Amino acid sequence: MKGRRLFFAGILIAFAGSWFGLVYAPQIQLGRLEAVEIAETGEFHPPALPGSARRGREVYRAHGCFYCHSQQVRPPGFGADSARNWGPRRTVARDYLRDQPVLLGTMRTGPDLANAGLRQTNAAWHLLHLYSPALASPGSIMPPFRFLFETRKAGAGRSAGALDLPAELAPPAGCEVIPKPAARDLVDYLLNLKAAAPLPEAR
Amino acid sequence: MKPASTQPCPEWQAPSPADAGDPGCSPASLAAIDASCRKPILLLFGAGVVWLMIGTVLALLASWKLHEPALLTDHAWLTFGRIRPAHTHAVVYGFAFQAAMGVTLWLVSRLGRTPLWHPGIATCGALFWNLGMVIGTAALLGGESTGIEWLEFPRYVSPILFASYALMGIAGMPALGSRPQRRWFVSQWYLLAAVFWFPWLYSTANILLLFEPVRGAAQATVNWWYGSNLLALWFTPVGLGALYYFVPKRIGQPVHSHALAVIGFGSLALWGGWGGMQHLVGGPIPAWLVTVSIAAGLMLMTSVAANAVNLHQTMAGHFHRLRQDLALRFMVFGGMSFALAGLCGMLMALRSISEITHFTHLTIAHAHHGLYAFFSMVMFGSIYSIAPRLTGCPWPSPRLISLHFWTAAVGLLLYLGVLIPGGIAQGLAMNSPDIPFLEVVRGTIPYLRLRTAAGFVLAASHTVFFVHLAWMTASRVRDRDRPLHDATAHAIPISGGSAP
Numbered sequence: 002m003k004g005r006r007l008f009f010a011g012i013l014i015a016f017a018g019s020w021f022g023l024v025y026a027p028q029i030q031l032g033r034l035e036a037v038e039i040a041e042t043g044e045f046h047p048p049a050l051p052g053s054a055r056r057g058r059e060v061y062r063a064h065g066c067f068y069c070h071s072q073q074v075r076p077p078g079f080g081a082d083s084a085r086n087w088g089p090r091r092t093v094a095r096d097y098l099r100d101q102p103v104l105l106g107t108m109r110t111g112p113d114l115a116n117a118g119l120r121q122t123n124a125a126w127h128l129l130h131l132y133s134p135a136l137a138s139p140g141s142i143m144p145p146f147r148f149l150f151e152t153r154k155a156g157a158g159r160s161a162g163a164l165d166l167p168a169e170l171a172p173p174a175g176c177e178v179i180p181k182p183a184a185r186d187l188v189d190y191l192l193n194l195k196a197a198a199p200l201p202e203a204r
Numbered sequence: 205m206k207p208a209s210t211q212p213c214p215e216w217q218a219p220s221p222a223d224a225g226d227p228g229c230s231p232a233s234l235a236a237i238d239a240s241c242r243k244p245i246l247l248l249f250g251a252g253v254v255w256l257m258i259g260t261v262l263a264l265l266a267s268w269k270l271h272e273p274a275l276l277t278d279h280a281w282l283t284f285g286r287i288r289p290a291h292t293h294a295v296v297y298g299f300a301f302q303a304a305m306g307v308t309l310w311l312v313s314r315l316g317r318t319p320l321w322h323p324g325i326a327t328c329g330a331l332f333w334n335l336g337m338v339i340g341t342a343a344l345l346g347g348e349s350t351g352i353e354w355l356e357f358p359r360y361v362s363p364i365l366f367a368s369y370a371l372m373g374i375a376g377m378p379a380l381g382s383r384p385q386r387r388w389f390v391s392q393w394y395l396l397a398a399v400f401w402f403p404w405l406y407s408t409a410n411i412l413l414l415f416e417p418v419r420g421a422a423q424a425t426v427n428w429w430y431g432s433n434l435l436a437l438w439f440t441p442v443g444l445g446a447l448y449y450f451v452p453k454r455i456g457q458p459v460h461s462h463a464l465a466v467i468g469f470g471s472l473a474l475w476g477g478w479g480g481m482q483h484l485v486g487g488p489i490p491a492w493l494v495t496v497s498i499a500a501g502l503m504l505m506t507s508v509a510a511n512a513v514n515l516h517q518t519m520a521g522h523f524h525r526l527r528q529d530l531a532l533r534f535m536v537f538g539g540m541s542f543a544l545a546g547l548c549g550m551l552m553a554l555r556s557i558s559e560i561t562h563f564t565h566l567t568i569a570h571a572h573h574g575l576y577a578f579f580s581m582v583m584f585g586s587i588y589s590i591a592p593r594l595t596g597c598p599w600p601s602p603r604l605i606s607l608h609f610w611t612a613a614v615g616l617l618l619y620l621g622v623l624i625p626g627g628i629a630q631g632l633a634m635n636s637p638d639i640p641f642l643e644v645v646r647g648t649i650p651y652l653r654l655r656t657a658a659g660f661v662l663a664a665s666h667t668v669f670f671v672h673l674a675w676m677t678a679s680r681v682r683d684r685d686r687p688l689h690d691a692t693a694h695a696i697p698i699s700g701g702s703a704p
Contacts, residue, residue, distance in 0.1 A: 008388075012397045012473055016404060019433070019477025022496065024408060027425040028418060030490055063347035065285020071563060075486035079559055084637030094421035094488045102351040102413070103423040105487060109563040109634060110270070110648075112641050134273070140642040142649070144273045148280045 031094050039198050046198035047099050050190070057190025060183045062104065064146070071106035072115045074196065086120065087113040088196060090203045096196040111143055117194040125165070127188040128180050132164055149184035152176050233317065240319035241310050242594045244326035244375065248306035249587050250677070251334050253670050255298025258341075260663045262291035267656045271649050281345040289356040290344045296354075296434075297365070298337050300575060302330070303583040304442040305369075308395050309376050310590050311449055315392050316379035329371030336364035352413050352423075354431040359414040366406060373399060390465045394445035397473060401437040405430060421488045425481065432480025432497075435574055436504075440542075441472065443582045444511060447539050450589055452518055454532045455525055460517035468510035475503040482553035485562055494555075501553040508546030515539045530605040534585030537613060541577035548573060548624075560635060565648065565655075566627025569620055577616050584608070584669065591673070595680040604672045608665050615661030622658060626651025 036045045050058070061067070074088035082088060092115050097103045121127065130137035131146045150164070155177040162185075163177040172178050180188075266287045269275050276282045313320050320326055340357035343349075349356040357365070380396060388396075409430035412418050418426060452459050459465055478500030481493040519536065526533050548570060552561055561567070588605060592598055599605060626648060633644040 005388075008393070008396070009400075011470075012400060015473040016401055016437070016477055019429070020404075020408065022478060023429045023481065023493065024412065024426055027422045027489065027493060031420060031422045032418070034420060062351035063286075063349060064280065064283055065288060065349060067351060068285055068288050073487045079486045079555075080562075081635045081637040085641065091486075092488045094490075097420040097423075097488060100420065101417060103421060103427075104351055105421075105424050105484070107353065107483060107563065107567055108565075110565075110645070138642065140646055142270060142273045142645055144269060144284050145277045146283070147277060148283075 034095050047096055050193055053186050053189040054193040057186035060187040061190055067104040067106040069108055069110035070114045071109050073105050074115050088116045092196045093203045114194055115196045118192045119195050124188050127191055131184055150178050150180050152178050237313050237319045238593050240323045244323050244330050245306040245310050246594050247330045248302040252299045252302035253673055255294045256666055257670050259291050259294030260666050262287050264659050266291055267659050271652045286345050289349050290341050305372055307446050307586045308442055311391055312376050312395055313379040315389050318379035320375045321378045326372045326375035329368045333368035336361050352427050362410045390459055391445040391449040393469050394441040398438050398441035405433050424484055425489055428480035428483040433477055436476040436479055439579045443579045446582050446586045450535050454529055455522040460514050464510045464514040468507050471507035475500045485558045498553045501550045505550055508543055512543035531585045531588035533609050534581045538578050538582035545573040545578050560631035564627040564631040565623050569623035569627055597676050597680045600675050604668055608668045611661055611665035615658050619658035622651050622654040
């Protein structure tokens, strides 16, 4: 019986050690981080996302974008993230304070998106890219997200926001392709992805 | 310990009171144990294999979409980002977990010489687990993923899974607590530790990520603490527990060294729980966390080496058995993969290597190395050993078992042989900023195509297994009156067990 008690005590202590070390200790170190005011701009970082971008994050999560796109920039000297123009600095814990859930990602089947909103600021490009990645970005293996768009009868004149498509993708005559709200929200989210504010801990 | 007979072990041909030679164990009590296990464990195995088939279809679709992105893109539920988690959950929680649970319950009650306590409770648990799986998979395809890798099921599903686990655990509890013999077998150490660790792991991760989520980057540490420990402290000990039972059992030899077994278990318990942070290398978390996980990976090699040597030395001189013993083939393949996957995992954690391999398809290759080439192969071998005892039927066709083995082995070697170099090439290209990113993407496509081909070979092997299990069940249903243990069947000429 004594051996069994020792056995259970052993596996309990072993697991408790891992729990304290890798679950609890990071809370002590990171749990009290708060947004800070950036002296240069007077803005808080990380900023609160506008409502449309928050809804867009839900679209991003629901469609599993994070399986192919990471949202983290590695420090200089470790990989080629800054040379690829994926961010002006490494990302740090404070950048993720407002993310729920945190979508760091573990694969770069596609490029990193931590600063997607800095690299490509054109919403029309993003919408076209979602509708037909291969058109906006030749050679891309990203799947088209056409179900985020609808093809409908065009009224007199083109509606605002209708996609500007080349002949081979154009809808039937008299119709136009309009992004659904989910597509607009997703693009708002992408445009808000910025982890560039000069934080002291990221220098 | 009687010497092993020179006859081949025909366990897959006919069930019988194989353990007549075990101390303190009569065929009658074994029959009672098998009878108690029959319904819940056959349900776990059967449903597990159905989920394996579902997961396979989803895997082929996801793999194909990576090189043919225009395939089936008209519906949100068919998009890659939904198919992929549906695949991982079908194979991890649908197949691997249920197989693990079935094998654990059977081994625990057999080694504890105690039938399952109210097997109906365990059957209920298994049914609820599958209910949770169906709800969760539908939710994933409907876009309700939590966005947290390895825990994508929405939070109303995890209490169902947790309660199911508890129900299955309750049925095995008396067997855990009792053991007429004085000493525990090596298998029991691993299985007891695993069933104890899993609920702690699963509940911690669910509470801190889904119910009362921690803020910011700390989520990622909990996430990878869970992802890594699910492998290291649940699937690995269950796989090793099965290996330490079935390998000695099937060749009729004791485990080679008690001391090595103690070292192997002790170092897994000590260091196994400290991995995972290497998945965040270069990420926005304190660097010391990553260093701790890398160090733990190095220390963990003690466990990998001790277990690999111990299992190899147990098999030494008996490798010719692989010609006849088909279940043992899966076991030995799994054991060898355990050693290799452990070594690869340690190497991939090193910063100089992860700088290249992190964020590439090598991550996917490694997940299949551990969960499939090691764990699932051991589970296949275990199911081939256990199912005939529960159905009272032999496997209808040894050739199908052999076909399953060879297609699985070839498919896996192709899969890993393609995706490991593919991931390294992708990582090297990604770290060369002169190569445009779309060129890096283009470079991965040949590897991804070959990976799909490997997927088709593996799909064929799963189909063979599925058909064979269905055939066996059907022949049992036709032949209901046969007693569970047919006294006229061959007595299996092996004795001994995994007793140290």
